[in-house]
Amino acid sequence: MTHPLVPATLAFRGDGTPYSPRFDDIYHSASGALAQARHVFLGGNQLPQRWQGQRLFTILETGFGIGVNFLATWAAWRADPGRCERLAFVSVEKHPFAAADLGALHDKLVAGTTIAPLAAELVKAWPPLIGGIHRLSFEGGRVTLTIVFGDALEWLPKLWLRADAFYLDGFAPAKNPDMWAPSVFKSLARVAGTFATLATYTCAGDVRRGLEAAGFACEKAAGFAGKRDMLAGRFAPRWRVRRHEPPLPFSVVQRHAVVIGAGMAGCALVERLAARGWQVTLLDRNTRMASEASGNPAGVFHPLLSRDESVATRISRAGVLLALQSWRALEARGHDFARTDRGLLHLPADAHEARSLADAIDAYRYPDTFVRHVSSIEATDLAGVTLGRDGWFYPRGGSLDPASLCAALCAEAGTALDWRAGARVSRIEREGSAWSVLDESGHVLARAEVVVFANAHEAARIAGLRHAPTRIVRGQLTRLPIGTDLRVPLIGEGYAVPLPEGLLAGATYGIDDADSTSRELDDAENIARLAQLVPAWAEQLAALDTSALASRVAFRCVTSDRLPMIGPLADEALCAQHASALAGAWPLDLHRSPGLYGAFAFGSRGLVWSTLAAELVASQLEGEPWPIERELAEDLDPARYFLRALRRGSVQPS
Structure with missing residues (x-):
């Protein structure tokens, strides 16, 4: 707390x-x-x-x-x-x-x-x-x-x-x-x-x-x-004073890592590892970076507040503050990824959400530079459009172009990055001290002692994890030819992001829906939510021809607890052989697959979580102080579901 x-x-x-x-x-x-x-x-x-x-x-x-x-x-x-x-x-x-x-x-x-x-x-x-x-x-x-x-x-x-x-x-x-x-x-x-x-x-x-x-x-x-x-x-202890030794760097012959997935998660890893002197091979099945959810025209970033200081609240707060520092450093070195700097407005969906937010802010006394309540008059002034209700203003929140950010992160890596497009990874194999990353025909795409999975819902399957359940969530965004007067992004029931030529509205949330085609019904759903968010636009929105709108479909990856998978992967097979001894295990007790790490299942919070995830994985590899407390990192451990299965006694040796 x-x-x-x-x-x-x-x-x-x-x-x-x-x-x-x-x-x-x-x-x-x-x-x-x-x-x-x-x-x-x-x-x-x-x-x-x-x-x-x-x-x-x-x-x-x-x-x-x-x-x-x-x-x-x-x-x-x-x-x-x-x-x-x-x-x-x-x-x-x-x-x-x-x-x-x-x-x-x-x-x-x-x-x-x-x-x-x-x-x-x-x-x-x-x-x-x-x-x-x-x-x-x-x-x-x-x-x-x-x-x-x-x-x-x-x-x-x-x-x-x-x-x-x-x-x-x-x-x-x-x-x-x-x-x-x-x-x-x-x-x-x-x-x-x-x-x-x-x-x-x-x-x-x-x-x-x-x-x-x-x-x-x-x-x-x-x-x-x-x-x-x-x-x-x-x-100079005269006896053993601790159950687990403090972290050491992962021992490698060559400081070379393979990162699978060239979206926000993978590109952030590239930059963080390259900054520490690693050579990085980046693989993606698409022909360009940020082709999937990270290719959306814009994404919003802001902290998440809650009265109970949930895990999601804590990692989102840490994530957005670390990301802002990273982005400012990139901008100071000349990179531009269309980041807005006027803040972001949160309009609560109902009285219950409004009370919850007010309680969270009152309880933890967040500084005004982080979040503050605004009246309907001030909200309207900040947004540039009539809103008609109170809200919360995040001065450090905003929106940016994820694909441009991915490009900036990879550009920072310079010659340390070996980018390989169109590489469809199917599986991995252990060979000596290194891992071979193979395509469907068994051809070796890359080989290294460290492999990091940042490829969303494909990660668990390719890594061979049986206890890392993830699901896909279909999201459709709609581009609208209105709202050019909107000054800051709005979030609430859906969101509205100003673009140079109009507005981006969204997004739908279809769990286990793998249909990649755009739907007119989904555009209508986005428009209906936007009309509730900004009633002053209701008449304009009602007059739009939904059949003529541009939209984009992308897929997010989530876990059942809606928390990301970040950190070293468990050696599930080896742990299963010792299942009875590990029935009361804690994360540090588990056998890990040497050199395998994950940074995936970010859902709709890739902008907020990717920098923190990359910093945590890089710190774990390097034996550096972790950027969040250990118990919080354990809540994000990719082995957490496997650990629960061990404690239930439901893991059997294969």
């Missing part, structure tokens, strides 16, 4: 040191934040020496505060010619600053220093104050900040990563004892890498004893700025 955030208060002591009235403590020594970060946290963890020559180095921090430890680490990484290829910094903050306050703090602390440009980048990328995990990327993705807005006691057990170093930087133990609780130290031990180190400015006896009880060997070191001692340590 995501709880409403209580932001930090911007305050200073008389000497200009940032101060927390809530905890009655300072954010850093009066002798200097940067100097303290370099001495205590970089020096205490023997950085930059320890990251040199590494592909990935991961740091976990308790207490982000004003972000100086991150900025100092980022600056040290930039200045080090022997730096690791990728630096992953993860930090938890219960009371984050708003972006404007963070910028004001940095103006006082780092103005005129070489770190000032980095601080400006951080503030520009700073997420809205919404609880949960936010992934920020810098240096073309080589430096990531995974910032968690929430209570460390709640969130540290949910993170999944392998930490090489720990920065313990909460307020003083006497001021904020929760940050130094034994449960916190146990959470650190759960994700500590084999040679992990730690550092903290405090030398309190309770802290040292708590860390040692959790498996860390600690010793005193010279403190900073007149403080006699600090603690430095290393992970």
